[in-house]
Every structure is written in C-alpha cells, then in structure tokens.
Amino acid sequence: MGEAPAFCFDNLQNGFGLKPKGLETSADVGDKTFVIGGADNDSTSYIGVKIYDKSTGKWVIPTVLGTKPKASKGHSAILLNEDRIMIIIRGSTPDDCIWFLEVDTKYVKEQRKILGTEVVAWSRGVRGDAEKPVVISGPSGVGKGTLINMLMKEFPSMFGFSVSHTTRAPRGNEKNGVHYHFADRSVMEKDIKDGKFLEFASVHGNLYGTSIEAVEAVADSGKRCILDIDVQGARSVRASSLDAIFIFICPPTMRELEERLRARGTETEEQILKRLRNAEAEIEQGKSSGIFDHILYNDNLEECYENLKELLGLNGSAPTNHKPSPKGIDLPLNHSVSKIDNKILINCETLELEKASKNLIALDVSSLKGGAPGRTRGLNVYALDSFSDGLNEKLS
Template structure:
C-alpha cells in the first residue's frame, strides 16, 4: 500500500479522534497477514465509517476497467475484499468522495459530464444489510446517480380475468409516448418469431440465478420449470427513455417489488364479486375446465392478499370498465389535455479532474478549477441531494445541479437558495477532500 493512503489515514485519525494516529506507514501493514497491495494508477480516497475505512479507487480485482473498493477493519486490523454489487463505475482520472448519512458515499468523478459523474456507494443501507445477512460477508453496492426526476413506475396487480390487460392497453393507446413496459427475463427457449430483448430477455438459467442472487431482480418466479422475472435494469431502461414504466405482475411479485428500493405506485384491480370474475373467465372460452379451476383458486388467494395492509396504495373495483379506467387515470394524475410525457432534460456540464467539494446538510458545493481551496472559481455548482429516490441495485434519482454566482454564492434557480461562502463550509469531509486535492 502506498504512502498517500497512510497520509490520508493519519489525517482521518487526527481529525476524528483529535490525537495522533495509532498506526504509521511501516507498522500499519507489517503484521497484517495477506496484506492487500493497493498500488495502482488510479486515484484513491478513504472514507471512515465507524470502525471501518472504505478505500475507493484503483482497479477492481475482478474487473480492471472498474473502480475498486476495499475495506480496512480498524478493530481487527485486517483488509477485506467485499462483495461488490450493482453496475461498477469505470476507472477515471480522479474523483472525490463524501459520506452521506453514514450509510452511503457520494463519489464524484472528475473529467466527466454531469450525466455520468455522480455515483453512490452504499455501505449500510437496508439493501446492503439484507444482502450481508443473506450472504454472511461484507457487501457494498454501486448505484448510478441521475439528475432530475421521473414519474413513479406503476405496479398493477389483480386476478386473471379482472381486466388488467384492457386497462393497461387503454393507457398505452391514449398516451402512446408516456408509458412503457419493462421487458421480462426468462430461461425458457424462444418461440417462433420471438425476438430477444423485445418479447423477452432470454437468459441461461445459471446466469439468471446468479443475477437473482446478486439482487438484480425486483421479482421472479418459477413457472413450469422455467424462471421468469423483472430485472431492475429493465425498469430503469424505461425510465431512462423518459417513459413511465408499467409492471403487470401478480401479488407475490408486487410484494417483492414493495420490499425493494423501487419507488412505485401499487394498484390492485378487484372484480365486483368472485362470481362475476368466474363468469368473465368462462366467457373468454379460451381455457379448459381444469385451467379455469386453477385460475379461480389462485384468484381467491390473490384477492385475499390484495387486501393486505400496506401492500397496495389503491384498490380499484372494475365493475364498469369506463368508470374504472377514469379512476385509474385520476390516480395517475392524467388529464384529457395531456397526451405525452412532460420531460425536461438538465443541461449537461463538464466537471474537471481538479475539483473541491464541501457538504452542508443535503447539499454539496462543487468548486471547479480552483488550485487552492480558498480561491474562488468561475465554475461552482450546488448538488442538491434532498430529493433522492431509489438506490442500489438500480439508479439513484432526484439529484439537482445548480450553478452558483461566485461573488454572491446565490443559486441561479427560481427558488433562490442562500449558501455561505466557500470558507464557511468547515466540515470534516471538505477538509479531507481539500487536503487530498481531489486529483490523481
């Protein structure tokens, strides 16, 4: 391990503990068995969270093109290679890192555009705790930060024959550019004329099982010996395209999605009565009596689960299709005059390698191009994190980036935000970052 990290480590100890560091460069690694060599061409930062130090930088030990993460446990004085989940950011010329709420680290990559420079490394979020409990080892997860917001995805559930498909088709027809479906994954073989990536993502069972284990699926089920499921990435791709994702899944799947980090609206469609549902199923005349009885058994269970407290936000009774469709549109905030999605794309800015960061509450001041911490810059931004949504293993959305006026430190947005001057950001993270220089 190189001396730059030991210097950072000593600064951390000085600042957090108010005393000299316990370990020094020579003794720090001397008696650690199987010490990990962190020498690399990449830039490294060290973030202290309780008794652990997260070293971010250098090449990933499994993927040389991605940023690596290692943990030093101060209590055991051992290095740990954690399981790293999520899409890993590529190596960059330099980055800065700031601890947020004790459970995730904001990593800002230099020499990048603002649509790809913000990443979150989750170290103690509910998703991480769940993964660590299931795996029995240290886990961290990457999530790409996305500027701006998107409309919440819609989860629609209900028993077979209740009319979900008709209601969804109505939305797709009336609002053709506003909604989109996520493409499900399956391990079954493609049927004639089925296209990979359009009808399904056809996957090998071993690959899909591994990705399920890695937390990359919102929900999945085994049907007739094949796996079917909705991946996090499939939903995020719809949102990235500026569309609102609709998930037509059963109650079991809805429960899995509710337990995930996806911020969605959950709607359950009920029949006016069980007898009416049976009548509709038989009227379709597409199934055998055995299949109808199986669907009716499943319907009883789903109707009972649909009443579960806290699972669904709305329960619509489809006694009259036109009335139910109107109520569905009201829930989604749709009006007759709106036919397309209202999308605003934030203006892209370039962040240089050399940048300094400071944190106050839920806002990050990014000072670009300043050779010294006290020196004002013509390129200064405020990254507002107060509306964050989502997280690993998907995207972290809701970031807002504002340009500030260096002479007044006023944010150039409609709702003016007053910020102290750069010298007023006197917190441990700005000190560490400024001392480190945020450069390779």
C-alpha cells in the first residue's frame, strides 16, 4: 500500500516541468497534462481547464461539459485513475466541495467522437447512493398517468417528478420551477448542445425537455425520480448516461385502447384516430426496440399497479421513510490531501464534522456510481483520529 501524490493548492509538486500559476493545479494523464484553475474560458466565475499536449508541445482549450464548479479560494486535485480527477474545493459549502473532472470516461470518449474536439466533463460528488430513476412510457389512454398517481398517493415521500424545461411563456397561474422551468431559447439550446438534457423535443415551435439537473435534484431531495415521457424521449434517455429502470405500459388490445380514448370524451374523432395511429407505432417500438426493461399490460388497473410495485420492490410491507437527502462534507479552509489506495485522506487543522472533533477525514472512492453530466454518487466518508485507525469509522 503506497501513497500516491496529491496535487494541492498551497504546495504543488507536479514534476511535469510546468509551473501552474496562482491557484492552478495539474495532473498528468498519459501524454496530456490537465491544468485546472484560473478563469474559465467563458467566465471568470467558474474554474477553468486547459490541456498541455506533450506529444505536440501545444496547449488545447477543451470543450467543457456538465455543470462547472464555481471559482474558489483554491483547490486540491487528486488523480484517481486514468479517466478522472477528484477536485476538493477550498472554502466551499459542504454540499459543493467535492467535484470530479472526467478526462477519459466512457461519456467523455463518446462526446469527443461526436464533437470532434478535445472534451472534459464536470460532475459534482455526492455522499451515498440514490435509487434508480423510473422511466414510464406508453401510448395515450393506456393509464400510465393513473398508475403514477397511485404510486405518488401511496408513497408520497418516496417518489418525485422532475420539473421539465420549456421555452414557451408561462400560462395562467403557472410558476417557474414548479410547473416548468421557463427558459430563454438561446440558453436552452446551449444547454442542449452542452449535453445537459436527457431528452428534448420541439412542439408547436417551442422546446420542451428534461434536464439531467432536474432529475438529480429529485435524488438530492431523497426521493426517487419518475419520468413520464413518450417512447422517443425514452430512447434518448436510454442513450444517455442516466442509469434508470425503463417500463412500458401496454394496452391489452387496440380495441380496448380505442374504447378508453372514446370514453374520455375529451377529443374529436380526428384526434382519436391520430392518437390510435401514434399508439400503434409506439406499441411496436415499445415491444421491439430494446429500450424497455419491462412491459406491463394494463388490462386490469389494480393488477397492473401491483405488478408495477413488484418491479419497484414495493410489493412487501410499505417502507415508512424515504431515503434521507445526501449530506455534504464540512471542510475547514485549511487542509491538505493525500491518497492511499481507494481512499482520499484530508488532514484538517481543526474540524467540526457531525459534532465530532477529528484530525482526518477519509473519502472512500471505491464504490463511485454515475458521473458526468450528472452527479457522481457513492462517496463514503469516515472520520479518523490518525492514519492508524484503519479507515473503519464510518460516519452515518
């Protein structure tokens, strides 16, 4: 077990022959040196990234995807492996101090191929895990909205909806952040280009979409996110980095679906026929496309609901408490960082963490999940009195 180098804001020892300026740090990955810090290319409010390619002797300004961390009083950079760098922000808030800069992950490789340029991606680190989001699709009139409402009524503290974005103007009593996130078209188009949306569509000249941040916000609140989207949207989500459960709700027959649509009495004959044509296409895609993990037939609402609960692990005694919101990490302004195996050790001069006075914090990064352009979850945090504690005192 050996100690790997840590690159710190106050005492950088990089051995690269390069001398980062001021609050910059650097990490070597293959034939590239990633220099982190200073001003972002687009704004002085965020931490910037640039790359020195040792094979060509040239500097490269990469395309930066994901939500960027704000500029800080300094930071430490620790190379975890060949695909990502952990950034510990100095003087930040507890829920905003751990970030990951992905430099060669699967997501970064895919985006590099798509964009044809050098790419890096930011992801905020979060303690603990989150339940997988649930994507529910099905043709209009199949009863998926009713099933979702039944879930929300029986388990109100367990499930939550992501709030969609749109470029259309608010209607009536609609409130920003509640009914929709109302966005300027230019802003939303840029966020789509930057890979911040799981799915989007243009409807009657306006953009609608589900952002990764909206889904992550539900998980941050300790709830499991439900996405009620069409098959095309589900296809986009399946192709994204989001790890979700995909469920397709199917009618027993097309005749039964037609009867349900007509029984609603809310649409004209032309609208009903159009919905039926769309439904046939959606059912064909839902069954044969490989998008969905499970297909449920809603020929009996109560039976279908029980099957849905079983898929989500809710068929036993109903849990009484939802998963608690992830806690942040309260770091002092002055600290130093080192790495031993899969644990990052933060040496603090003084620390009040969970009302316990400790000299060291250990971040266990052996079970990381998710990643850019969303959160990186699975951080485990321990408080230690010394290096000899064996890293076995886990904070709840």
